[in-house]
Amino acid sequence: MLFVDRGGIRSGESEPFGARGFQRQLLTWHGHHAADFPWRRTNDPWLVLATEILLRRTRANAVATVWEEFRARFPSPSTVVQAPHELRKLLWPLGLRWRVDNLVLLARHLVDHYGGAVPLEREALLKLPGVGNYVADAVRAFALGERALLVDSNTARIASRIFGVPCTWSSLRSPRARDLVGRLSPTAPPTPRMNLALIDLGRTVCLPGRPICDICPVRCYCSQGAGKLSS
Numbered sequence: 384m385l386f387v388d389r390g391g392i393r394s395g396e397s398e399p400f401g402a403r404g405f406q407r408q409l410l411t412w413h414g415h416h417a418a419d420f421p422w423r424r425t426n427d428p429w430l431v432l433a434t435e436i437l438l439r440r441t442r443a444n445a446v447a448t449v450w451e452e453f454r455a456r457f458p459s460p461s462t463v464v465q466a467p468h469e470l471r472k473l474l475w476p477l478g479l480r481w482r483v484d485n486l487v488l489l490a491r492h493l494v495d496h497y498g499g500a501v502p503l504e505r506e507a508l509l510k511l512p513g514v515g516n517y518v519a520d521a522v523r524a525f526a527l528g529e530r531a532l533l534v535d536s537n538t539a540r541i542a543s544r545i546f547g548v549p550c551t552w553s554s555l556r557s558p559r560a561r562d563l564v565g566r567l568s569p570t571a572p573p574t575p576r577m578n579l580a581l582i583d584l585g586r587t588v589c590l591p592g593r594p595i596c597d598i599c600p601v602r603c604y605c606s607q608g609a610g611k612l613s614s
């Protein structure tokens with residue numbers, strides 16, 4: 384399989400494809416279409432961590448309807464531990480029920496073991512209840528501004544379509560999925576800005592059911608877009 388970079392870079396299956404040009408076009412688009420979710424304006428580790436838990440398998444727009452209230456009422460793990468019923472009341476109407484138990488457990492663990500702070504070392508994050516690779520890396524990316532390879536349904540879907548390789552929920556954790564998503568970025572791992580751009584592309588253009596390829600800023604790089612650059 385061969386991919387061609389409009390910027391002139393050619394590469395084969397095992398090397399980055401035209402990632403520089405891909406990133407350039409994606410970031411230019413994102414400069415005009417970035418979502419303005421309130422959680423993107425904070426780097427508070429607790430809020431970043433709690434938001435990632437809330438966003439799991441939930442539309443960002445739904446989380447946005449309760450997020451400001453969440454921030455005001457539950458600005459720290461100890462506030463969750465003190466009022467789990469209030470948290471349940473806030474999140475219940477959104478169908479975020481199982482997230483409540485996750486958050487309460489997590490908050491209690493942070494209070495008991497870290498004095499209510501969020502540890503920022505990756506290994507420590509991974510030991511927190513309910514925290515896996517994606518959440519740990521997202522916290523480091525959005526709380527610390529670190530580069531991170533974020534593989535979720537959005538980024539994996541984009542990569543699978545770009546490269547014409549099927550990807551399912553069950554394969555999201557596979558090294559192959561990480562490899563494909565990683566190839567989208569010229570830096571390894573991707574910058575926080577690149578991650579946000581991919582997330583927004585997947586949320587608004589490269590939709591799960593029917594991608595809107597006509598308005599896609601990277602369609603000339605995509606096996607399903609107009610360019611048809613792979614063979």
Ligand code: SF4
Pocket residue numbers: 541544545588589590594595596599600601602603605606607608609
């Ligand atoms: S061209 Fe279509 S399938 Fe490819 S990345 Fe863009 S929206 Fe997704």
